[in-house]
Amino acid sequence: MAAIVALLCTLIFSVYSLGDALSLNYYDKSCPQAEVAITKAVKKAIANDKTVSAALLRIHFHDCFVRGCDASVLLNSVGKNTAEKDGPPNISLHAFYVIDNAKKAVEALCPGVVSCADILALAARDAVTIAGGPNWEVPKGRKDGRVSKATETRSLPAPTFNxxxxxxxxxxxxxxxxxxxxxxxxxxxxxxxxxxxxxxxxxxxxxxxxxxxxxxxxxxxxxxxxxxxxxxxxxxxxxxxxxxxxxxxxxxxxxxxxxxxxxxxxxxxxxxxxxxxxxxxxxxxxxxxxxxxSMIKMSSLNGGQEVRLDCKVVN
CATH class of the missing domain: 1.10.420.10 (Peroxidase, domain 2)
Incomplete structure (x- = not known):
C-alpha cells in the first residue's frame, strides 16, 4: 500500500501535464459526497451480482479506447445512428444500470455537476478495489462526449491481435x-x-x-x-x-x-x-x-464537452 501511495504522489503531476484539467479534488466543493454515493451504488450491485466488477472495468476500458474517456459508450443508439454500445465488440458489455443508478444518486446530491465519464472512471476503480485489488485516488474533471458511433469500435484491440x-x-x-x-x-x-x-x-x-x-x-x-x-x-x-x-x-x-x-x-x-x-x-x-x-494514465484521456444529465442521452 505504501508503494501505491508513493506512486500516486509522483503521478499527480503527470496527470496535470496531460492538459485535461483533471485533479484529485475536482468535486471537493461542488459535490463532496459524490464518490461516496458512487461507491455505494457499485457495492450494492456487486453484492447482488459478482460479475459486475469485471463488467464495469471492461466498460471503462472500451470507453477510453474509442474517443477517450468521455462516456460515449454509455449513449443509446438514436435514429439512424448506431452507438458504440451496439457495435460488435460491445454487444456483450453489461451492467450499464450500475452507472445509471450511481448517476441518479449523484444527481440527487448535486444536479448537473458530476460527469458520467467521471462516474464510470470511479466505478471502475471501485470494482477493482471491491474485488480485492488496489485502491487509488482517481483524478476527476472529465466531460461527457456527444458523439457515439458503432463503426468506431473497430479500433478496439481484438482478442486475436498479435x-x-x-x-x-x-x-x-x-x-x-x-x-x-x-x-x-x-x-x-x-x-x-x-x-x-x-x-x-x-x-x-x-x-x-x-x-x-x-x-x-x-x-x-x-x-x-x-x-x-x-x-x-x-x-x-x-x-x-x-x-x-x-x-x-x-x-x-x-x-x-x-x-x-x-x-x-x-x-x-x-x-x-x-x-x-x-x-x-x-x-x-x-x-x-x-x-x-496505467489506469490513471489511460483514464486521463478525455475529449468530452458537457456534463450529461442522463448518461444514456446527450443534453
Missing part, C-alpha cells in the same frame, strides 16, 4: 508496452465467450488444430466447453479460476500456457513484455502498482 497490433493500438493512445501488460492483467476478472478464443482450439492452422503454445490439457478442457460448431448460446469459461478476485493469477497462468486469447499469449512473444509478465506473476504488489499507474 504483439505488433497491440503495441500499435496502445501507442496510438499514448500508452506504452508497460501499460499494455499491466492493463492486460484486468483479464484476471470476468468471463469469455467461446468466440473470443475459438481460433486457438479449432483449426488453428492448416497443419494444427490447436495452438501449440497452449497447454494440451487446458486446450482439451476448453474444447469440452466450446465445440467447433458451438451452438450453445453464451457458452464460455471464466477468465481464470479466481475470476471474481483481482489478483495476479492471470500472469501465472499465462506462463503455464493457460491463457485464453491470442492477444494474451502474444505478450510472451517479445522480450520486454515477457519480462513484465514474469515480474507480475511473481509479485502481486508489482502488478498492483503498475496497474494503478
Amino acid at each position: 504483439i505488433s497490433q497491440l503495441q500499435q493500438s496502445f501507442s496510438q493512445r499514448g500508452l506504452s508496452m508497460n501499460d499494455l501488460v499491466a492493463l492486460s492483467g484486468g483479464h484476471t476478472l470476468g468471463f469469455s465467450h467461446c468466440s473470443s478464443f475459438q481460433n486457438r482450439i479449432h483449426n488453428f492452422s492448416t497443419k494444427l488444430d490447436v495452438d501449440p503454445t497452449m497447454s494440451p490439457s487446458f486446450a482439451a478442457s476448453l474444447k469440452s466447453v466450446c465445440s467447433s460448431h458451438n451452438k450453445v448460446r453464451n457458452a464460455g469459461v471464466t477468465m481464470d479460476p479466481s475470476s471474481r478476485t483481482f489478483d495476479n493469477t492471470y500472469f501465472k497462468l499465462l506462463l503455464q500456457g493457460k491463457s485464453l486469447f491470442s492477444s494474451d499469449q502474444s505478450l510472451l512473444s517479445a522480450p520486454k513484455t515477457k519480462a513484465l509478465v514474469s515480474k507480475f506473476a511473481s509479485s502481486q504488489e508489482a502488478f498492483g502498482d503498475a496497474f494503478v499507474k
Whole structure:
C-alpha cells in the first residue's frame, strides 16, 4: 500500500501535464459526497451480482479506447445512428444500470455537476478495489462526449491481435508496452465467450488444430466447453479460476500456457513484455502498482464537452 501511495504522489503531476484539467479534488466543493454515493451504488450491485466488477472495468476500458474517456459508450443508439454500445465488440458489455443508478444518486446530491465519464472512471476503480485489488485516488474533471458511433469500435484491440497490433493500438493512445501488460492483467476478472478464443482450439492452422503454445490439457478442457460448431448460446469459461478476485493469477497462468486469447499469449512473444509478465506473476504488489499507474494514465484521456444529465442521452 505504501508503494501505491508513493506512486500516486509522483503521478499527480503527470496527470496535470496531460492538459485535461483533471485533479484529485475536482468535486471537493461542488459535490463532496459524490464518490461516496458512487461507491455505494457499485457495492450494492456487486453484492447482488459478482460479475459486475469485471463488467464495469471492461466498460471503462472500451470507453477510453474509442474517443477517450468521455462516456460515449454509455449513449443509446438514436435514429439512424448506431452507438458504440451496439457495435460488435460491445454487444456483450453489461451492467450499464450500475452507472445509471450511481448517476441518479449523484444527481440527487448535486444536479448537473458530476460527469458520467467521471462516474464510470470511479466505478471502475471501485470494482477493482471491491474485488480485492488496489485502491487509488482517481483524478476527476472529465466531460461527457456527444458523439457515439458503432463503426468506431473497430479500433478496439481484438482478442486475436498479435504483439505488433497491440503495441500499435496502445501507442496510438499514448500508452506504452508497460501499460499494455499491466492493463492486460484486468483479464484476471470476468468471463469469455467461446468466440473470443475459438481460433486457438479449432483449426488453428492448416497443419494444427490447436495452438501449440497452449497447454494440451487446458486446450482439451476448453474444447469440452466450446465445440467447433458451438451452438450453445453464451457458452464460455471464466477468465481464470479466481475470476471474481483481482489478483495476479492471470500472469501465472499465462506462463503455464493457460491463457485464453491470442492477444494474451502474444505478450510472451517479445522480450520486454515477457519480462513484465514474469515480474507480475511473481509479485502481486508489482502488478498492483503498475496497474494503478496505467489506469490513471489511460483514464486521463478525455475529449468530452458537457456534463450529461442522463448518461444514456446527450443534453
